[in-house]
Amino acid sequence: MFLYFYGLERRLMLEESPPDADGVIAEVGRLLQVYGGNGSFKRYAGELLSAYQLKSAQLPEKFDLEVEENSYEIPIMLKVALGMRVRSGDAIEPDLLLAYVLADPETRVRTPARRAQTLLRELFAEAVEKQYPNGVRVAPAGVRKLKVNYRACSGTFDLAIRPFGGDLPDITNRSEPIGGARRIFDDCTDRLDNYSRMLGRSEGLKPSLAAVAQLPLGLRVKNCETLAGSPLRRLQELASNDALISIQKLAELAGMDPDKIAARAKQKELSGILAALGYGHTADPSFSLKSAKPNEPAMVFALEREAEADLEPGDRYRPMQLSIMLGMVIAFADGLLHxxxxxRLSGKIDETPCLSRDERVRLKAELKVCAADASRVVAWTKRIGDVPKDRREDLADELVAIAAADGTLHTREVSQLEKLFRLMDLDQNSLYLRLQGSVAPQNRPRDGNDDLPLIIPAGIRPPGIPVSPASPRAPAPRVDISRLEAIRRETRTTSSVLADIFVDEAEPPIELQPATEEIETSKGDARFDGLERRYAWLLSQLIEQETWTASDFERLVRGADLMPGAAKQALNDWSLDRFDELVLDGDNPVIVNASLFSEATPQSPSLTVSVEGMSA
Incomplete structure (x- = not known):
């Protein structure tokens, strides 16, 4: 084949205006199609065609910018294209500049640039236009002239070619613009690094929402349009319809492994993926009380814009979230969210200052999720101690207003209010004083219903609720305190029946062995291989519940003769080595990633310690 090629080469380059030149060029093109897989032949054939175009002054209208990366030297026609821009004073367009960078022997072309060539070209063009708003231009003054010396593939002759009579600039020996262009190229490659890495994990290098979410901001949404199954459209439908979806299915929609979504770290990763595409969900562990179970329903909602970093709650979000959830506890006390x-709860979210638009939308979404499952709000009563003392009176006013918002006051609502007032260390009598402004004194109905009708503003008439609009001239109604006391006594009588639903069970005390002078050990638990026995014992106690207050965590750790900070670091180092995830997260509360041990057979290592301030 090469001997045949030598003849074609001599025909084109050594004969002046060969009559069959077009046929010879076509034959070289045919050979390229057949033997183009041979890198050496491909290079020689390409140089022959380029050299003949220069020799015959038959330059193409559009230059082929598909170049081999890291060439031994810059291709002839690329030099010519650059020289023509410099000679005419035109700007070097981004695609030509990118071809120059790719062909330069000193350019390091990394994997992201190979995997995402189309995205790289788009990013590169955008960056060039931003850095050079007037285009990349090179003044021809002082630039050497292009000299082309064609060396035959056969090695039997050399031929000097002077394009345009030897008056074409050659900028390939200058430090600019190649230096600036290479810096832009490297920066664009870095911006595609996370996308390339995520793409490499997928089967067949198929992109998913998880991969597209790693792209720079302007490229995400439009690159979702070509994904199989239209997952972004599915997210839009979920958000528009306020539909519920399990965390496991949401992870599958995002292109993650649904079987691993129980881990807190994976749930945070899922939240980051959705946020990068402009969506949030109610099970985000940065905002929720605890990690969600895989089959737990969540609601997707649209954010104001695509996020460039992981979302975190603002200073006012946590107090407002706790206030809303405690309000839900009261609202559900009578078994129905009216x-x-x-x-009332939704209006409170709208009226509260210092909340962002996305935080308001998130709280309303949480309100809807809890409305579908009342059991979700019960755990929030355990966090009532987080309410600052100077905010408790205001919260008490709001809780009473929520109880009275539906026009009736149920004895179970009174019971819940009494409980929350006790937990907030508020005077019980202040509860009844607050109720005076809400409840109208009326006789108990004879149908067995123990609801107390309220006077509510005219114009708001919920069906099925007895309402007595107050006369504008009548004095303010007052409550019969003795009657409320009777209701309270009756409430205590029935509370034993309702306690399982509306009263939290006391958390079981941490069971520890009687104190001894030395630490006893037993056979190790396979779940904690690699841990010292006292750390293994500590971890076996910690995974019994998902969250620990800072004080309880410290007492438990010190009871094992360990320092809290050092113990937390040691357990997390061990967990990262074994599971590639943290086992402990947060400071107050300390969150335990117990799902790491859910598939293991429990076999608690025994350790006898004495813990000051805790029951043994």
Whole structure:
């Protein structure tokens, strides 16, 4: 084949205006199609065609910018294209500049640039236009002239070619613009690094939402349009319809492994993927009380814009979230979330200052999720101690207003209010004083219903609720305190029946062995291989519950003769080595990633310690 090629080469380059030149060029093109897989032949054939175009002054209208990366030297026609821009004073367009960078022997072309060539070209063009708003231009003054010396593939002759009579600039020996262009190229490659890495984990290098979410901001949404199954459209439908979806299915939609979504770190990763595409969900562990179970329903909602970093709650979000959830506890006390109660809670979210638009939308979404499952709000009563003392009176006013919002006051609502007042260390009598402004004194109905009708503003008439609009001239109604006391006594009588639903069970004390002078050990638990026995014992106690207050965590750790900070670091180092995830997260509360041990057979290592301030 090469001997045949030598003849074609001599025909084109050594004969002046050969009559069959077009046929010879076509034959070289045919050979390229057949033997183009041979890198050496491909290079020689390409140089022959380029040299003949220069020799015959038959330059193409559009230059082929598909170049081999890291060439031994810059291709002839690329030099010619650059020289023509410099000679005419035109700007070097981004695609030509990128071809120059790729062909330069000193350019390091990394994997992201190979995997995502189309995205790289788009990013590169955008960056060049931003850095050079007037285009990349090179003054021809002082630039050497292009000299082309064609060396035959056969090695039997050399031929000097002077394009345009030897008056074409050659900028390939200058430090600019190649230096600036290479810096832009390297920066664009870095911006595609996370996308390339995520793409490499997928089967067949198929992109997913998880991969597209790693792209720079302007490229994410439009690159989702070509994904199989239209996952972004599915997210839009979920958000528009306020539909519920399990965390496991949401992870699958995002292109993650649904079987690993129980881990807190994976749930945070899922939240980051959705946020990067402009969506949030109610099970985000940065905002929720605890990690969600894989089959736990969540609601997707649209954010104001695509996030460039992981979302974190603002200073006012946590107090407002706790206030809303405690309001839900009261609203659900009578077994039903009334539309007027829901309106009251939603209005409170709208009226609260210092909340961002996305935080308001998130709280309303949480309100809807809890409305579908009342059991979700019960755990929030354990966090009532987080309410600052100077905010408890205001919260008490709001809770009473929520209880009265539906036009009736149920004895179970009074019971819940009494409980929350006790937990906030508020005077019980202040509860009844607050109720005076809400409840109208009326006789108990004879149908067995123990609801107390309220006077509510005219114009709001919820169906099925007895309402007595107050006369504008009548004095303010007052409550019969003795009657409320009777209701309270009756409430205590029935509370034993309702306790399982509306009263949190006391958390079981941490069971420890009687104190001894030395640490006893037993056979190790396979779940904790690689841990010292006292660390293994500590971890076996910690995974019994998902969260620990800072004080309880410290007492438990010190009871094992360990320092809290050092113990937390040691357990997390061990967990990262074994599971590639943290086992402990947060400071107050300390969150335990117990899902790491869910598939292991429990076999608690025994350790006898004495813990000051805790029951043994």
């Amino acid at each position: 539309p007027l109660e829901e309106r």
